[in-house]
Amino acid sequence: MITRRDVPDLRITVGYWRASRRLTQLIFFIGMTWFIGMVWSPSLAMAASTLTIEADSVEAEGWQAKAVKVVLAPAQRPALALNSQIKVAKAPAWGSLHAECGQVKLPAGRGKWSCQQGLVTADRIRLPFNFTLDTAPVAGQPSLRLDLHVQDAQFSDAAGLHAAEKLHARAEVQARQQGGRWLWNAGLAWSGGELFWQPLYLQGQGQALKAAGTWDAQALQLDRAELLLPGVATVHASGKWSVPERQWQSLHVNVPEFDLAKAYPALLKPMVEQSALGHVEMAGNIALKADWQAGQLQAFKLRLRDVDMEDEQHRFAFYKLNADIPWDYEQPQPVQLDFAGGHLLKVPLAASHLQAEVNRYALTAPELRLNILDGALVLSDVSAAMLGGQWYWHLRANLTPLDMPALSTALGWPRMAGKVAASIPMVTYNAGTLTTDGVLGFNLFDGSISVNNLGMQTPLGSSPRLHADIEMRNLDLGHLTRTFSFGAIEGKLDGDIQHLELQNWQPVAFDAVLKSSPGRYPRKISQRAVENISALGGAGAAAAIQRSVLRFFDQFNYEKLGLSCRLHADVCTMDGVAEAPQGYVIVKGSGIPAITVMGYNRQVGWSELVSRIRRVTESNVKPVIQ
């Protein structure tokens, strides 16, 4: 260590200095200049016009500095300047740090300090400031009053994920020592500028924090804190921060009212953007109380009042949602939720009331009844658990009879008559994959439809998948053909769709056979239906009918009809009820007048077939005949 004194200037050079505690020592290091100024300047200021302190290197826990130079020259501008190379432990390279005060005011004894036109600059940091610090004792006790203004400040980390621009803020701290600890109160007001703290973006609009408490070497006690977010909410907090453990020993947060319409876009949406709640319109109020112990969430109470939420992609909506959701790490809590209406994947939901019990990361309910139109989806023996951020659940489901005309209209399908009911003995959901054990039974078109082996992957994701085996028995062809505007057919239909696979709700593979049911019943087919069936197999056959004597008849008798399609790699391989030269029989006639409809193409592109079906059913026009 070399020390050299020059008169009239004073210069202290330090070779190496090691600090053990980081923050307090940083303050000490910067404060050293002040100390020297305070104690020595009354005598030295006469002799010395500048005071310079230099250190080759300073090392502390978490950071190090080199080529440190502090110059105090009260008569000059800047009156105080600090220049250094600095490196924070995790940083890959050295950066330069510059701090200055344009004007300084140093007290002769204890009293008011001030730094005007202050500026701190470093890599990606520019922090203009003014501050005054009053250290005059109050009633004989050490005390501090700090007033700091930051104007037009900006900072950013290297990745730009924590950054601020044009920041205007004011901090005031008052503290006095009493019985070995400090009593403090502080205020922070943020009047302008913008802040991005991933994932939150906030603009300074008069947000204010007021807090008070005590502080000693062991703990920072927060007696009360109030964070005002104008127009959104007021957050109240209290707690105790343990200095040696560096965590909240206890923390209690209370938000009595949160306006969702304002809070969702600014505060909640960025947090949940990648989830199903990421693109939702919300309105209503929520209230939240939460408790942390030893850094861990211990309990919370979330209350929703008249919340409306609508998914922007129309996958779900809930209206007038009211809920009480308590949670406690130590004991099970009852959860209640009700809503006045809504929809889930376009299935309309009527007013429902749900109750469940939540036990740490698991939820159970003997019965959840979701009212749908005039019926209900009743989920029973529900058990769900959250493990490693993924949901796992299983339940039994029962769909009580629903009015099909109302449901089909709501789903945007052709209006269907009848009722639908289903029963699923077991549904399980494992981290995005939904599977069912047992059969879903539907009663439709006076017949029955059963769905086996139904499974889904990511039903609310970007590319949902579904697989199932479907069995249809004795569907009334009269109902069916009227529903889909296909041209009248009288009779009954059986169908088997094996290995059905949907991606993004579009079929990619199946093995389907549709054919007239066995048994005795009237079998009639209209000329229009004949033309439509022929059109499905491609133009040609229909033209023959148009030209033949058969066009004098409106309907014909048939013995059996059937068509099969095996879809694979976007091609449908077709077949009928019997083989025929160069083709296959789709409708086999019998009696008088009888007609036989043939198919000739065995390989049809799926998209071509879909557009043919669409031409026949949707547009309800006659097939194009060349």
Next chain:
Amino acid sequence: MKNIIIVFSLMMSMLLSLSAAHAAADIEINTPAISAIKGSMQSRHAQLAPFYSSGAVGFSRDGLVAVRDAAAVPLAQRQALNNLVAAENKDRNALYAEIANGNQHPEWEPEIRATFAKRWADKAQGGWWVQDGSGWVKK
């Protein structure tokens, strides 16, 4: 010696069968899932293109996109940018997996990803940033 020959011919046949398999990968395969993902990526492209031009976002080596200079984007847009990048990468990952699935060979995903990474780099416009072995390069 005989063993060495056997091992060598085994390795050769494995290599040959591997390359034969790759030759068979249909990278243009289309399924509803693939066309849904491609549609979603196409509709996002218009939002991402300005960020490619400004250098805020570049094409990474693993067939994804990455924020390489957030400072080029105003603070108010940074989270939107993060979300765009996350959504784009979710789609890209799903696309590579779906193409591998569509080829009935899920294990081909890494090769398909590598092929796409090269394609994205080749298709990048002048001024866009692409990551190669040494780091970010402006085309």
